[in-house]
Amino acid sequence: xxxxxxxxxxxxxxxxxxxxxxxxxxxxxxxxxxxxxxxxxxxxxxxxxxxxxxxxxxxxxxxxxxxxxxxxxxxxxxxxxxxxxxxxxxxxxxxxxxxxxxxxxxxxxxxxxxxxxxxxxxxxxxxxxxxxxxxxxxxxxxxxxxxxxxxxxxxxxxxxxxxxxxxxxxxxxxxxxxxxxxxxxxxxxxxxxxxxxxxxxxxxxxxxxxxxxxxxxxxxxxxxxxxxxxxxxxxxxxxxxxxxxxxx
Amino acid sequence: xxxxxxxxxxxxxxxxxxxxxxxxxxxxxxxxxxxxxxxxxxxxxxxxxxxxxxxxxxxxxxxxxxxxxxxxxxxxxxxxxxxxxxxxxxxxxxxxxxxxxxxxxxxxxxxxxxxxxxxxxxxxxxxxxxxxxxxxxxxxxxx
Amino acid sequence: xxxxxxxxxxxxxxxxxxxxxxxxxxxxxxxxxxxxxxxxxxxxxxxxxxxxxxxxxxxxxxxxxxxxxxxxxxxxxxxxxxxxxxxxxxxxxxxxxxxxxxxxxxxxxxxxxxxxxxxxxxxxxxxxxxxxxxxxxxxxxxxxxxxxxxxxxxxxxxxxxxxxxxxxxxxxxxxxxxxxxxxxxxxxxxxxxxxxxxxxxxxxxxxxxxxxxxxxxxxxxxxxxxxxxxxxxxxxxxxxxxxxxxxxxxxxxxxxxxxxxxxxxxxxxxxxxxxxxxxxxxxxxxxxxxxxxxxxxxxxxxxxxxxxxxxxxxxxxxxxxxxxxxxxxxxxxxxxxxxxxxxxxxxxxxxxxxxxxxxxxxxxxxxxxxxxxxxxxxxxxxxxxxxxxxxxxxxxxxxxxxxxxxxxxxxxxx
Numbered sequence: 001x002x003x004x005x006x007x008x009x010x011x012x013x014x015x016x017x018x019x020x021x022x023x024x025x026x027x028x029x030x031x032x033x034x035x036x037x038x039x040x041x042x043x044x045x046x047x048x049x050x051x052x053x054x055x056x057x058x059x060x061x062x063x064x065x066x067x068x069x070x071x072x073x074x075x076x077x078x079x080x081x082x083x084x085x086x087x088x089x090x091x092x093x094x095x096x097x098x099x100x101x102x103x104x105x106x107x108x109x110x111x112x113x114x115x116x117x118x119x120x121x122x123x124x125x126x127x128x129x130x131x132x133x134x135x136x137x138x139x140x141x142x143x144x145x146x147x148x149x150x151x152x153x154x155x156x157x158x159x160x161x162x163x164x165x166x167x168x169x170x171x172x173x174x175x176x177x178x179x180x181x182x183x184x185x186x187x188x189x190x191x192x193x194x195x196x197x198x199x200x201x202x203x204x205x206x207x208x209x210x211x212x213x214x215x216x217x218x219x220x221x222x223x224x225x226x227x228x229x230x231x232x233x234x235x236x237x238x239x240x241x242x243x244x245x246x247x248x
Numbered sequence: 249x250x251x252x253x254x255x256x257x258x259x260x261x262x263x264x265x266x267x268x269x270x271x272x273x274x275x276x277x278x279x280x281x282x283x284x285x286x287x288x289x290x291x292x293x294x295x296x297x298x299x300x301x302x303x304x305x306x307x308x309x310x311x312x313x314x315x316x317x318x319x320x321x322x323x324x325x326x327x328x329x330x331x332x333x334x335x336x337x338x339x340x341x342x343x344x345x346x347x348x349x350x351x352x353x354x355x356x357x358x359x360x361x362x363x364x365x366x367x368x369x370x371x372x373x374x375x376x377x378x379x380x381x382x383x384x385x386x387x388x389x390x391x
Numbered sequence: 392x393x394x395x396x397x398x399x400x401x402x403x404x405x406x407x408x409x410x411x412x413x414x415x416x417x418x419x420x421x422x423x424x425x426x427x428x429x430x431x432x433x434x435x436x437x438x439x440x441x442x443x444x445x446x447x448x449x450x451x452x453x454x455x456x457x458x459x460x461x462x463x464x465x466x467x468x469x470x471x472x473x474x475x476x477x478x479x480x481x482x483x484x485x486x487x488x489x490x491x492x493x494x495x496x497x498x499x500x501x502x503x504x505x506x507x508x509x510x511x512x513x514x515x516x517x518x519x520x521x522x523x524x525x526x527x528x529x530x531x532x533x534x535x536x537x538x539x540x541x542x543x544x545x546x547x548x549x550x551x552x553x554x555x556x557x558x559x560x561x562x563x564x565x566x567x568x569x570x571x572x573x574x575x576x577x578x579x580x581x582x583x584x585x586x587x588x589x590x591x592x593x594x595x596x597x598x599x600x601x602x603x604x605x606x607x608x609x610x611x612x613x614x615x616x617x618x619x620x621x622x623x624x625x626x627x628x629x630x631x632x633x634x635x636x637x638x639x640x641x642x643x644x645x646x647x648x649x650x651x652x653x654x655x656x657x658x659x660x661x662x663x664x665x666x667x668x669x670x671x672x673x674x675x676x677x678x679x680x681x682x683x684x685x686x687x688x689x690x691x692x693x694x695x696x697x698x699x700x701x702x703x704x705x706x707x708x709x710x711x712x713x714x715x716x717x718x719x720x721x722x723x724x725x726x727x728x729x730x731x732x733x734x735x736x737x738x739x740x741x742x743x744x745x746x747x748x749x750x751x752x753x754x755x756x757x758x759x760x761x762x763x764x765x766x767x768x769x770x771x772x773x774x775x776x777x778x779x780x781x782x783x784x785x786x787x788x789x790x791x792x793x794x795x796x797x798x799x800x801x802x803x804x805x
Contacts, residue, residue, distance in 0.1 A: 045311035084739065085440035094738040096731050109730065109738075118578055124522035125515045131312060139309050140362050142511050145504015147444040148522055154579030156728050156740070159441050160504065163433035168364045170321050175362030176433045177504025190312050233730050237578060 040190065051115075051134040052184055053214035053242040054198065055221050055230060056107060060208035061201075063106040066093055068209065071200030072110075075185060077169040086162040088174075090182040091197055107248075108197065108209075111136055111157040111182035112233065112241030119149035119158065128179075134214075134242050135184045143178040150179060154234050155241075157181050184211075214242065276352035279345045281326045287317045297323075301359075320359065325367040338365035396479045396787075398544075398777035401615045408614070408770070415767035422760010425753040426501035434504070437754050442746035443724050448502035451758025454599065454716045455495025455765065456529075456570055457592055460563040461600015463488035463536065467563075468630075470556025476623060476789045479780035480608065481556075485540045486769055486778050487604055488563075489533060494765035496529060498757055521572045528566040535559050544776070567593045574719065581658040582723030587648065591641040595712065598634035602708035605631065607769060609702060611779055620785030625696030628704065632689040635708060638715075639682045654732075661726045661745070662718065669722040672714045681711010721748055 040046070072078065072091045080087040091110035097103070113136045119128045120136065127143035130136045138149075138158075150158045158181040165175055171187040174180050185195035193199075194211040201209040212221035224230075230244040286293050288300075300318040307313040316322050327345035329337050339346045340360045350357050401408070429437055439446040465484035469477035500506050516523045539555045542548040571592030574583040605627060612619040646663065649655040662673055685704035687694075694700030725746045730736065736743035773779050780788075 040312070043313055043315045045307075045313050081435070083435060085442065085741075086435045087441075089441065089740045092738050092740040092742070094730070094736055094740075094742050097735040097737075099733075099735055109742075120517075121519050122522060122576070123517050124520045124526065125511055126517035129310060131310065133312070137309070141305060141309070142508070142515050143505065144508045144512050146522065147504070148520070148573075150441070150444040151724070152577055152579065154728060155730065156442075156742070160434065160444060162435035162440070164361075167366075168362065170324070170364040170366075170368050173362040173364065177430075178362070179504070186312065190314055234579070 040192075046131050046133040046135070046190075048132040049215060050132075051214045051242060052113065052189060053134070053212065053221055053244065054113075054184075054195075055210040055212075055224055055244045055246060057208045057210075057246040058105050058107045059247045060206045061105075061107055062206065063095060063104070065106075065204060065206065067200040067204045067206075068108050068197035069093060071196040072182070075169070075196035076172040076183075077167070077174070079167075081163060083162075086160075088159040088161065088180065090157075090159065090180070105247075107245060109155060109157070109233065110197070110243070111184075112155050112239075112243045113182075113184060114242065115240035116238065118152040118154065118237075118239060122148045122152040124148065131186075135186050135189070136181075137183055137186065138179055138181065140173065140175060140178040140180070145177040145179065147179060153181075154237055154239065274352075276348040277343070278348050279327060279329055279343075281345075283326060287322075320363060321367075324364070328367050336366040336369075340365050397781040398479075398482065398779065399781045400775065400777050401611075401773050401779060403774035408774075411614075411770055412767065415763045415770065418763035419760050419767055422498075422757050422763060423501075425756030425760065426506075429502070429753050429757070430506060437751045438749050439754070440746075440748075442741045443721060443748040445720055445724065446748060447750035447754035448498050448757050450713060450717045450720055451761050452495045452499040452502070453570065453720065454713050455491050455498065455761055457567060457596045457716070458599040458603050458712070459488050459491035459495060459596075460532070460567045460570075461596035461598065462491055462604050463559060463563050464597055464600055465604055466539070467556060467560040470553045471560045476626070479783060479788050480604075482540060482543055482778040482780075483608060483611070483769075483773075484604060485536050485543070485559075486772055487607055487765075488600075489536050489540075490765040490768040490772070491600075491603065492529060492532060493768065494761040494763075497764060498761035501757060502754075521569060521576050525566075525569045525573065528562070528569045532559075532562055532566050535562050563596075564593060567596045570596075574723070579728060580723055581655055581729065582662070582719070582726060585645065585648070587641060587645045591638070591645060594634065594637040594641045595715065598631065598638045598708055599712040601627070601631050601634055602705040602712070605701060605705045606709070607766070608783075609698065609705075611773065612783060615779065617779065618782045618784040618787075620783055620788060621696060622785045623783060623788055624698070624701055628689045628696055628701045631701075631704065631708065632686055635682055635686050635689075639678070639686075642677070642715075657729070658723075658726050662722050666722060666725070666745075669718055669725060673718045673722070676714025677711050677718060680707050681714055685711070724748075 069091050073080075076090065078088045078090060091108050093106055094109050095104060095106045097105075113130075113134055115130075115134065117128070117130055117136050120130050123129075124146060125142045125144055127139045127141075128136070128149045129139060145160070147160055150156075150160065158179050160179050161174060161176050163176055168174055172183070185193070185197075188195060198209040198211040201207065210221045210224060212219040214222055214225065216222055217226075224246070225244060228246050230246045231248040232241045232244055233248075235241075293300075297318075301320055301323075304313075304315070304318040305320070307315075308319070324339050328339050329344065331337050337344055338360075340357060341347060342351070346357055346359075437446060463484055465477055466481040466488075468474045469481050500509055503509075505511075512526060516526075518524070535555065535558055539552065539559050542552040542555050568589040571589035574580075575585060575588035577583040609619065609624075611617065646659060649659050662669060664670060666673075685707045688700045688704040688707075689695055691700075694703075725748060727736075727741065727743050727745065730742065782788075
């Protein structure tokens with residue numbers, strides 16, 4: 001992490017947090033979210049010069065750890081209804097075993113925030129869209145709940161809300177009859193923070209997940225992508241996911 | 249026929265809303281916000297709040313602009329009330345800020361299928377305040 | 392020739408007619424009630440979930456939409472391919488196309504997570520989406536077929552009927568291409584993602600549409616005492632046989648191509664060998680009962696051209712068609728997405744495992760409601776407007792009736 005950059009960001013971020021004043025200081029604007037990310041001003045739109053991405057080092061990810069999954073659920077208010085088939089799942093741990101040598105690995109899979117997202121292509125109303133900075137989101141105001149995006153997603157990253165919801169998180173609106181998926185914790189990212197899963201992974205000491213700007217050659221993620229061999233899930237599809245895996 | 253229904257409705261409404269009657273015309277009782285004044289002139293807000301909210305909604309959703317003035321989250325944070333035990337009351341509950349007017353005008357609010365009806369819970373705000381920003385590497389930090 | 396055909400409304404006062412309306416109306420109410428229940432409670436009351444995101448409503452909807460474009464073929468054979476014997480059937484053909492499409496789209500819309508946002512779907516478009524194109528194709532189809540019917544019924548406009556018939560024929564080919572491409576354009580799903588989906592769907596539409604048309608036509612004639620010529624029936628039966636063969640051909644092409652690629656061995660094995668109910672529906676439902684048996688019924692001298700044989704064959708094609716759409720939609724989703732080729736995967740979210748689906752009664756009810764709507768609308772329309780010809784006797788419809796029928800006279804439209 002770049003020390004001077006960190007200080008600069010902290011100062012900017014504190015300014016933004018002060019503007020948010022009082023009770024409105026939500027977890028979306030949490031203080032511990034400050035990473036190497038550069039915070040924008042509140043009135044500044046997301047920039048096309050940025051491409052948010054994630055790097056997951058599978059060798060650092062342990063089979064029995066699900067901290068990223070529970071952090072996601074807590075952050076975004078994903079409470080289950082005891083119905084695994086229909087409950088929302090924005091991030092899941094997948095175990096991958098090579099039948100030839102028996103080597104087994106475990107890795108988190110979530111929305112891969114593709115550069116060419118099939119979900120966005122197929123969405124009839126444009127509710128599925130890719131933000132300028134590469135984050136793929138669902139605009140639930142115009143989602144009609146047709147689920148074509150779920151048919152199109154190569155990563156099974158999306159969930160449909162199958163029932164009425166109450167007590168949603170103010171920063172993560174979600175409701176019956178619409179499709180949803182990992183947002184890269186866009187509310188945190190906009191405030192200069194990083195996704196809850198990345199933070200939780202760091203807190204366990206595994207540090208398997210790195211979040212940052214793939215377009216910024218000085219960011220930690222870019223330096224690691226330049227240094228190590230990394231890959232994408234189903235790279236053959238050519239959708240160019242923003243989530244990359246190391247030691248896949 | 250429609251006129252008859254209207255007349256009947258007009259006859260019954262005043263008795264239902266007698267408590268709030270002012271000058272012969274029933275009007276909704278609107279909970280006051282927390283601050284001195286709203287983010288814009290009251291008359292303007294009454295007439296155009298939905299336009300501002302919907303404009304803001306598109307900007308926030310698609311561009312990530314998160315200005316505070318017409319943010320629904322901020323509206324709720326300011327206008328929500330708490331009950332006797334200090335728990336926040338949903339803003340769309342009968343008699344609360346959104347509901348009082350919208351029930352009166354019989355306009356359905358579509359926001360709260362998805363949006364939170366209460367401000368962020370205090371305990372979580374405190375929980376996050378427990379972690380200073382330098383605590384990233386501390387292993388005992390957990391959600 | 393065309394101007395000589397007499398069209399008449401049905402009387403529609405018999406007990407049987409009213410009973411038909413009552414039964415169809417009850418089924419329609421059942422469908423609407425199912426939709427209301429699903430929407431009120433959320434989709435967790437259905438068999439659909441995050442693995443099988445499209446279920447029984449979509450099977451019915453796709454089947455009806457596909458059959459709708461096929462039902463129009465009878466009119467096209469008359470106006471585009473100039474087979475005058477089919478001319479008296481044009482109006483019923485157009486009517487059935489409209490009602491089947493409306494029924495299918497109704498099911499699709501009522502299954503949406505937000506049917507209340509239909510206005511959004513009609514006003515906000517992403518033109519890269521084949522779904523969005525389809526909204527235009529469906530609406531356009533309704534308008535074109537509506538105009539087509541009007542031109543046929545309005546004496547002054549009849550000279551333009553053939554032109555609009557051409558437009559309708561081309562439009563319906565594009566429309567079915569669009570429906571097939573909903574699946575053909577899904578790059579990530581192994582069961583789909585193939586150009587053959589579009590022509591396969593066109594063949595399916597020819598077959599399902601004609602089968603349903605035959606059933607409706609024969610029921611209308613029998614219940615209203617209208618004569619129906621044996622030769623006309625035999626001719627249409629042969630046409631249905633050709634369409635059934637076309638569906639079998641494209642199905643074979645689809646699976647043989649997939650079998651050749653080692654990459655698709657998994658999905659092919661699932662559909663053809665060990666997919667349980669999917670495999671059973673494929674072989675027994677789609678291929679044998681929906682394909683080979685009706686082919687035999689329509690060709691074997693004992694049953695070919697008979698009423699019983701034609702009715703049974705049409706029913707089997709209809710049910711086999713539903714089975715085929717089920718195999719395509721449910722089977723294609725039940726087989727797990729391949730995220731890591733060559734690896735064994737597992738997760739708490741169904742990775743690497745075949746997804747289970749059992750349709751709830753609400754979904755089936757909604758689908759049946761769509762079918763009921765289509766048939767009810769036909770029953771009411773033939774009462775109000777002259778859609779049905781007064782007679783379909785061979786002497787009335789076939790200009791060559793007195794001459795011996797040429798052997799194997801299959802219209803060029805096949």
